[in-house]
Amino acid sequence: MLSTPRTDNPTARLFLPLLLLLLLVGGCARKPWRDNLQPDQGRAAEQVFRSMQQRDAACPPCLDGDAVMAMKNHLDTRALSGYVQCRLPDRIKFIAANPLGQPLFAATTDGTSFTTINTTQRTAMSGRLAAYAQLHDIPPAFFSGSWGEWLTGRVDQRRQDTLSWRTDDEGRGTWASFRTTDAGETTTHLLIDLHRALLLTRILQDGKGRILAEINYGGWEEVGGCRQPTEITMHRLAFGGEISLELKRMRADDSCRAGDFVLPIPASYSRQTLP
Numbered sequence: 001m002l003s004t005p006r007t008d009n010p011t012a013r014l015f016l017p018l019l020l021l022l023l024l025v026g027g028c029a030r031k032p033w034r035d036n037l038q039p040d041q042g043r044a045a046e047q048v049f050r051s052m053q054q055r056d057a058a059c060p061p062c063l064d065g066d067a068v069m070a071m072k073n074h075l076d077t078r079a080l081s082g083y084v085q086c087r088l089p090d091r092i093k094f095i096a097a098n099p100l101g102q103p104l105f106a107a108t109t110d111g112t113s114f115t116t117i118n119t120t121q122r123t124a125m126s127g128r129l130a131a132y133a134q135l136h137d138i139p140p141a142f143f144s145g146s147w148g149e150w151l152t153g154r155v156d157q158r159r160q161d162t163l164s165w166r167t168d169d170e171g172r173g174t175w176a177s178f179r180t181t182d183a184g185e186t187t188t189h190l191l192i193d194l195h196r197a198l199l200l201t202r203i204l205q206d207g208k209g210r211i212l213a214e215i216n217y218g219g220w221e222e223v224g225g226c227r228q229p230t231e232i233t234m235h236r237l238a239f240g241g242e243i244s245l246e247l248k249r250m251r252a253d254d255s256c257r258a259g260d261f262v263l264p265i266p267a268s269y270s271r272q273t274l275p
Helices: 009-020 039-057 129-136 147-152
Strands: 033-036 062-072 077-087 091-097 103-109 113-118 123-128 164-168 174-180 186-193 198-206 211-223 226-235 242-253 270-273
Touching: 039 164, 039 174, 039 186, 077 103, 077 147, 091 147, 113 129, 123 129, 147 226, 211 242
Parallel strands: 123 270
Antiparallel strands: 033 164, 062 077, 062 242, 077 091, 091 103, 103 113, 113 123, 164 174, 174 186, 186 198, 198 211, 211 226, 226 242
16 A cells, blocks of 8 residues: 655655656566467467557547555655546646645656646746656666556557567466667567456566566556556666556546647746756
């Protein structure tokens, strides 16, 4: 269970990395995939994967609901609760509020740029995500994926010409792996329960074989006719903690617009702009 949310300014200042799942991670942790499947097993697994792609592509592109985001380490847990909205593939908005419903902090991104507003400090920041990544030494792999798919537990819709299939060391499912070169060479590993056609885990790995992030999904519910995880956790963080996202009362529709993800900045606020 997540602890009671805290809304002090240090938490708000840390929220953009929580929202975008962009904390620096890495290391040489154990890889959970093992032996390659036999060719006939691989072909059968790919059929399930392609059917999951078709299923997920037909799901409503817009989701919104209540969320609690928490960053945990061995000393402390800091959390923000509020409203989250997502429009696949890349648009995300989060508005944190106090117990009275008054907004404290808001952040939005379209996958290329971002805007944050801190109402307690009357400040705003905006700019390109690439500049934010460079400023904070964040791996570029986080900008090559679809955050909408990451937050909805859907399999990647981009074309994968070559898929490799391997067993899991704990027998939880089957690993599908493919490479992309959008922002440097990156390998995505998806742990799939083929019998339930369900994504269990997503692992990102850089060109040197280092694991950048592990995202686990649980608490699945039906939302808009599609399955949606309500518990999302990111492990293998450099500082030894984890990021948790708990979703409640999620709704799906086809009507949200790009304009819904624009945050108007009050004229009286102090602004910082990244190039």
